[in-house]
Amino acid sequence: GQNIDQPTEMTATEGAIVQINCTYQTSGFNGLFWYQQHAGEAPTFLSYNVLDGLEEKGRFSSFLSRSKGYSYLLLKELQMKDSASYLCAVISDSWGKLQFGAGTQVVVTP
Amino acid sequence: DSGVTQTPKHLITATGQRVTLRCSPRSGDLSVYWYQQSLDQGLQFLIQYYNGEERAKGNILERFSAQQFPDLHSELNLSSLELGDSALYFCASSVGPYSGGTDTQYFGPGTRLTVL
Numbered sequence: 001g002q003n004i005d006q007p008t009e010m011t012a013t014e015g016a017i018v019q020i021n022c023t024y025q026t027s028g029f030n031g032l033f034w035y036q037q038h039a040g041e042a043p044t045f046l047s048y049n050v051l052d053g054l055e056e057k058g059r060f061s062s063f064l065s066r067s068k069g070y071s072y073l074l075l076k077e078l079q080m081k082d083s084a085s086y087l088c089a090v091i092s093d094s095w096g097k098l099q100f101g102a103g104t105q106v107v108v109t110p
Numbered sequence: 111d112s113g114v115t116q117t118p119k120h121l122i123t124a125t126g127q128r129v130t131l132r133c134s135p136r137s138g139d140l141s142v143y144w145y146q147q148s149l150d151q152g153l154q155f156l157i158q159y160y161n162g163e164e165r166a167k168g169n170i171l172e173r174f175s176a177q178q179f180p181d182l183h184s185e186l187n188l189s190s191l192e193l194g195d196s197a198l199y200f201c202a203s204s205v206g207p208y209s210g211g212t213d214t215q216y217f218g219p220g221t222r223l224t225v226l
Binding site: 031033035040041042043044045048050087089091093094095096097098099100101102103 | 112141143152153154155158160165166168198200204206207212213214215216217218219220222
């Protein structure tokens, strides 16, 4: 079957670092996305990985290991506005069909 | 603002009814995707169109149908509505698989459907 797993919830303090792990087993792989979603709002694009390694974008970094079916999103210098759900999504076919994980709710506390 | 527009923002209707959700993709995007997000299910892929043609189908019920028009806007039709169809429906668009770059999907603000 096809599976994308990520933790349900994580809590961290303002200014700290949080790492959200995602493991996947899909029939195909053409890249992995991370999206941020605030409650009731649209998912917004954060990062994309298709090759192994680390992609850094300001306070957010994303890592991919294709051989291990594993990715993580690293959020540094956490701010209150980072409290949101973070969705891991895999492109599983050549047409760009995205399969989403259930999302990780990150709660940032003062 | 992603550049993807969806109407209406909210829709309240009764069981058994039929509704149409509308999506306009970002300028230049040829692919349109529809997703359903309910509280207990997460984001579920429904269907994808590319340049007017259906390209991929997910867990879309037979009561649901969609199309993409020549001007590239798309409509999702939901019929014989049930209480369980209450959800957020998102449309996303992307350039398409032949863009030569990352085919990132950008999401519209969604339509919140409530079936009473």
